[in-house]
Amino acid sequence: MKNFTIVLIMTLLPLTAIKAQNPNREKLDAYRIGFFTKKMNLTAEEAEKFWPVYNDFQKQRNELQKEKINNIRDFNQNEGTLSDKELTEIGDNLINTFSKESELAQIFHKKLKELLPPAKVIRYYQAENQWKAQLLNQLQENRPAQRPNQRF
Numbered sequence: 001m002k003n004f005t006i007v008l009i010m011t012l013l014p015l016t017a018i019k020a021q022n023p024n025r026e027k028l029d030a031y032r033i034g035f036f037t038k039k040m041n042l043t044a045e046e047a048e049k050f051w052p053v054y055n056d057f058q059k060q061r062n063e064l065q066k067e068k069i070n071n072i073r074d075f076n077q078n079e080g081t082l083s084d085k086e087l088t089e090i091g092d093n094l095i096n097t098f099s100k101e102s103e104l105a106q107i108f109h110k111k112l113k114e115l116l117p118p119a120k121v122i123r124y125y126q127a128e129n130q131w132k133a134q135l136l137n138q139l140q141e142n143r144p145a146q147r148p149n150q151r152f
Contacts, residue, residue: 032131039127040120049115057108061101068097 036054037047071093075082082090112121 035131035134036124036127039130040116040123042116042120046116046120050112053108053111053115057104057111060104064097064101064104068094071097 033051036042040046040050042050071090075087075090078086109121112124116124
């Protein structure tokens with residue numbers, strides 16, 4: 001257990017500057033680490049290898065998500081003034097980010113297979129789905145009830 005605590009501290013140190021800006025983010029990240037570690041049944045040695053790879057993957061995936069959001073925002077804000085060429089470019093940019101996400105997922109999967117036994121790789125994907133579902137449920141529970149005539 002002592003080794004596991006050390007691994008968690010080492011994993012969290014690089015994110016300290018970001019988390020200092022948002023204490024809720026720090027709590028969420030700590031909870032995420034515990035959630036994945038438990039669901040995947042990671043040993044201290046596996047966790048020490050897994051978390052830097054996972055964090056790098058998440059960082060790259062978040063950058064691709066930002067690209068998609070920027071393209072969609074550009075479309076939403078300028079739809080009426082964009083030429084067909086510009087609209088085509090936005091569409092092409094969007095599909096390219098989907099392709100990049102797929103490539104990134106394949107690279108991450110390959111790295112996971114090098115770090116973890118096959119059963120724990122599958123447990124990662126299960127944990128990822130459970131994590132997303134749990135976050136969505138939490139958001140829905142915390143969302144104030146909308147009135148029937150309110151629009152999204």
